[in-house]
Amino acid sequence: MNDHVILRCEDVTVSFDGFKAVQGMNLELKKRGLRFLIGPNGAGKTTLLDAVCGKVKPSGGRIVFQDGIDLARRKEHQIAELGIGRKFQAPSIFPTLTVEENLELAMRQKRGVLATLRTRILSSERKLIRTRLEGIGLGGKGTLRAGGLSHGEKQWLEIGMMLMQEPSLLLLDEPAAGMTDRETDKTGELLQEIAQERAVVVVEHDMEFVRNFASIVTVMHEGRLLMEGTMDQVQADERVAEVYLGKRREATC
Amino acid sequence: MKVLQRASASRYGLATAYLLAAALLAAAPLFTSDFRLNLLAKFLAFAIAAVGLDLLWGYTGILSLGHGVFFGLGGYAMAMHLKLQASGGKLPDFMEWSGLSKLPWFWTLFQSFGMSVILGIAIPSLVALFLGYFTFRNRIRGVYFTILTQALVVISVTLITGQQAFTGGTNGITGYGELFGYSLAAPEMKIALYYVTAAVLVVVLLLSRFLVKSRFGKVLRAVRDGENRVRFLGYNPAKFQMAVFVLSAAFSGIAGMLFVLHVGIISPSMMGIVPSIEMVLWVAIGGRGTLIGAALGALLMNGAKSVFSETYPEIWLFFMGALFIVTTVFLPRGIVGLVADGWHRLRLLGRRRKGVPEHERSRYSAV
Numbered sequence A: 001m002n003d004h005v006i007l008r009c010e011d012v013t014v015s016f017d018g019f020k021a022v023q024g025m026n027l028e029l030k031k032r033g034l035r036f037l038i039g040p041n042g043a044g045k046t047t048l049l050d051a052v053c054g055k056v057k058p059s060g061g062r063i064v065f066q067d068g069i070d071l072a073r074r075k076e077h078q079i080a081e082l083g084i085g086r087k088f089q090a091p092s093i094f095p096t097l098t099v100e101e102n103l104e105l106a107m108r109q110k111r112g113v114l115a116t117l118r119t120r121i122l123s124s125e126r127k128l129i130r131t132r133l134e135g136i137g138l139g140g141k142g143t144l145r146a147g148g149l150s151h152g153e154k155q156w157l158e159i160g161m162m163l164m165q166e167p168s169l170l171l172l173d174e175p176a177a178g179m180t181d182r183e184t185d186k187t188g189e190l191l192q193e194i195a196q197e198r199a200v201v202v203v204e205h206d207m208e209f210v211r212n213f214a215s216i217v218t219v220m221h222e223g224r225l226l227m228e229g230t231m232d233q234v235q236a237d238e239r240v241a242e243v244y245l246g247k248r249r250e251a252t253c
Numbered sequence B: 001m002k003v004l005q006r007a008s009a010s011r012y013g014l015a016t017a018y019l020l021a022a023a024l025l026a027a028a029p030l031f032t033s034d035f036r037l038n039l040l041a042k043f044l045a046f047a048i049a050a051v052g053l054d055l056l057w058g059y060t061g062i063l064s065l066g067h068g069v070f071f072g073l074g075g076y077a078m079a080m081h082l083k084l085q086a087s088g089g090k091l092p093d094f095m096e097w098s099g100l101s102k103l104p105w106f107w108t109l110f111q112s113f114g115m116s117v118i119l120g121i122a123i124p125s126l127v128a129l130f131l132g133y134f135t136f137r138n139r140i141r142g143v144y145f146t147i148l149t150q151a152l153v154v155i156s157v158t159l160i161t162g163q164q165a166f167t168g169g170t171n172g173i174t175g176y177g178e179l180f181g182y183s184l185a186a187p188e189m190k191i192a193l194y195y196v197t198a199a200v201l202v203v204v205l206l207l208s209r210f211l212v213k214s215r216f217g218k219v220l221r222a223v224r225d226g227e228n229r230v231r232f233l234g235y236n237p238a239k240f241q242m243a244v245f246v247l248s249a250a251f252s253g254i255a256g257m258l259f260v261l262h263v264g265i266i267s268p269s270m271m272g273i274v275p276s277i278e279m280v281l282w283v284a285i286g287g288r289g290t291l292i293g294a295a296l297g298a299l300l301m302n303g304a305k306s307v308f309s310e311t312y313p314e315i316w317l318f319f320m321g322a323l324f325i326v327t328t329v330f331l332p333r334g335i336v337g338l339v340a341d342g343w344h345r346l347r348l349l350g351r352r353r354k355g356v357p358e359h360e361r362s363r364y365s366a367v
């Protein structure tokens, strides 16, 4: 496989009881960079991410990670250990743990039963957690129960957890949903920054957000790749307009 | 800063409470009758099982209604050893009645006390490992897992009841009274056994506390909060679930062994559905998710049971059911939760009197 490619989806198909949510999807990601994945509701974006991180098993095609690792054969926790981080559409954190403990568990480390029994948190790790807390704007809130955070703060915490994992591929499903404009901008900047060291895929509906931060955009429709290009190319494209407008027309009548 | 002070103040309070409890435990033989001491020792054994169940249910969110089986397996291991001792090289009486002429091979394992203790821990652990392996790995959880634990109870009880020649059937195994040649009924022996049980409970509590505070314990709580999220962080939840299930089964096995030493009998009715559910009630009422709550729940509930069921045996079950409903609906964190909340409120009241500004107060109550 090409040195610069970290993930390649070849002809991936995912079906639910015969219904093909993703059919023959192709996607190639470089080692670094921010990729936006857009498409109307039900296009199969979430399902594609699910297939990559092992939540659903593709019924056809191949998903190849780094130098030829076939992800379809691995379990979720093994895929996570390979360095693929996932953020879900709804914020999912551990509400009864403190904010710090959430980050502590996410931190890159050995994750076996015995390893977790033996470790103590090092002062360097504590410092790392502190720094990360500041970075995600939860500076003074480390010892609070995570369940008590606001919706936006939970989103941030989850992004912080993903960063603690130090993944080489990061999959985010609508990370800015429910955030204020300022928070959204901050998220965008953070994503751009972290994408300098790793591959980041962001599913997003907010076109304003995509326009501000995207370099390459992948458009999905009905489980397939519709087109790929810069935001300008995408916006100028007839088919994309039709897919989005068509949806809108349906929705109004 | 204030938050810090508050935390350390309540830590001192807790430490004092623990020391007080330890002192009470140590001094109990001085001021209780033999009969009461024996009861208390039995309750302490129950508390050991309750702590294990709490690790599983309170911390990891896995409800087992089958821990009576693990308790019973430990109990049988000890009872088999005692029975062999009592029979003095001859065939145990119930085997003769059932027409056996030779000691079954697996009984010979229990001739040594050490081996019996090892098996009393190992057998429940292995049964738990077996069940856990096939359930957790296949992501069977929640109510489905709970139903399977009930099935385990039904199978075990049926098996033991049916194999009368090997297990003593419905009557269980009884009719022994000596350990290492000393009478189990002797007052000194009773006191010694009491102290052994209390010491085991303390060790179990300390070990559990270590586990709960460790990163392992945090993963357990994370599994309870969101098993899937744990998985996508790269942990294998099934391994953690199996580990805690096996551990809690082992604790129940230990409790069962001690129980037999105090009570002198083990029978299928002591490992059935009702005892299994009762164990869960101790934890629920004491306060799940707090180790001391589970232990206290076992002591209080059994204390209440021995008082009430002596005077009103017929309403005890109803009373227990009602208590369970009341705690689940009104006190989800049990007695310990109630006490903690009350304490917290008292402190808030005190602070209010000292005139803390409104915004500070609301922050405290939110914490």
Ligand SMILES: Nc1ncnc2c1ncn2[C@@H]1O[C@H](COP(=O)(O)OP(=O)(O)OP(=O)(O)O)[C@@H](O)[C@H]1O
Binding pocket: A016, A019, A020, A021, A039, A040, A041, A042, A043, A044, A045, A046, A047, A048
């Ligand atoms: N578990 C499932 N079982 C059956 N059908 C499913 C399942 N998950 C998704 N689908 C279907 O697959 C299609 C694609 O869903 P998916 O969630 O991937 O879309 P999406 O592009 O993420 O949409 P949105 O933008 O609304 O999040 C939808 O039609 C959905 O109903």
Ligand SMILES: [Mg+2]
Binding pocket: A045, A046, A047, A089, A173
């Ligand atoms: Mg989606």
